[in-house]
Amino acid sequence: MIDISYSPEVAAARDTGTPLVALESTIITHGMPFPQNVETARQVEETVRAAGAVPATIAVIGGRLHIGLTGDELDALGQATGVAKLSRADFAACIAAGGTGATTVAATMIAARLAGIAVFATGGIGGVHRGAESSFDISADLRELAQTPVTVVAAGAKAILDLPKTLEVLETFGVPVIAYGQDALPAFWSRDSGLPAPLRMDSAAAIARAHVMRGAMGIPGGQLVANPVPEADEIPKAEMDRIVEIALAEAAATHVSGKAVTPFLLDRIYHLTEGRSLEANIALVLNNARLAAEIAQHIAASGDISAR
Ligand code: PSU
Numbered sequence: 001m002i003d004i005s006y007s008p009e010v011a012a013a014r015d016t017g018t019p020l021v022a023l024e025s026t027i028i029t030h031g032m033p034f035p036q037n038v039e040t041a042r043q044v045e046e047t048v049r050a051a052g053a054v055p056a057t058i059a060v061i062g063g064r065l066h067i068g069l070t071g072d073e074l075d076a077l078g079q080a081t082g083v084a085k086l087s088r089a090d091f092a093a094c095i096a097a098g099g100t101g102a103t104t105v106a107a108t109m110i111a112a113r114l115a116g117i118a119v120f121a122t123g124g125i126g127g128v129h130r131g132a133e134s135s136f137d138i139s140a141d142l143r144e145l146a147q148t149p150v151t152v153v154a155a156g157a158k159a160i161l162d163l164p165k166t167l168e169v170l171e172t173f174g175v176p177v178i179a180y181g182q183d184a185l186p187a188f189w190s191r192d193s194g195l196p197a198p199l200r201m202d203s204a205a206a207i208a209r210a211h212v213m214r215g216a217m218g219i220p221g222g223q224l225v226a227n228p229v230p231e232a233d234e235i236p237k238a239e240m241d242r243i244v245e246i247a248l249a250e251a252a253a254t255h256v257s258g259k260a261v262t263p264f265l266l267d268r269i270y271h272l273t274e275g276r277s278l279e280a281n282i283a284l285v286l287n288n289a290r291l292a293a294e295i296a297q298h299i300a301a302s303g304d305i306s307a308r
């Protein structure tokens, strides 16, 4: 069995049965610039606590899987250079080799399941990239949602992706895509992608019930909750589309590929929007943390012990 390093706060929550919310670390190391990355990570943790759950930020440090980071560990990770971006393919290899790495949505889901954590909050998931018909670039996050029983709260898929294709793949994989409180699928920085979401739910309790029912029926995989960015912080889709086009053209011109694509685009969009994309990103992550904490409490209250 793998030796997991629980932070004191997470260990205490496990002892008392307090609901936990998993948080990823790639958003810290590859998704936002320093120091906003560390500040945001702390605010996200605080938001989860204020909403009645305990945050468990997940990362691999020196070959040990950490579920919950101390303040010092979070600081160090946020400033470290050359941290690996870990997904399903390289997660075990990094631990086995004694390495240090940040977990993507896929790897964080795997870790959450190992620790018995049912709910995970992030910004946006990876998906089908534009031009995937020739590049075959489809995030491992989608397949993970198909097989690992964790409810992931995101703000939809990033507008840098091909959203219709992302929805098609999620449908093929049998992943419930649930818009929270509206009919439209949100598009990360914008509230409305222009696409209808396959499912809509208006309360954390309803999302928790669907999670528990899926487990009871023995259907593998998780749920994707798409929670729209707060109105005050959104960047309208028409405006974002222009910026995304420029960033994509730059990515093509520099021949960036593989796991470098998403961090490259996020960084370019940050500069092209003069920091506004980051403000929206921070606001939506905090919003997702709040909803995830609520869902975690409802799942815990349901007495579902297969996943807290
Ligand atoms: N959402 C963000 N910032 C990020 C990511 C998501 O706001 O940095 C990360 C997540 O960790 C996600 C990953 O799992 O990007 C997807 O990467 P890829 O497209 O290479 O699978």
Ligand code: MN
Residues within 6 Å of the ligand: 137, 138, 139, 140, 258, 259, 261
């Ligand atoms: Mn990819």
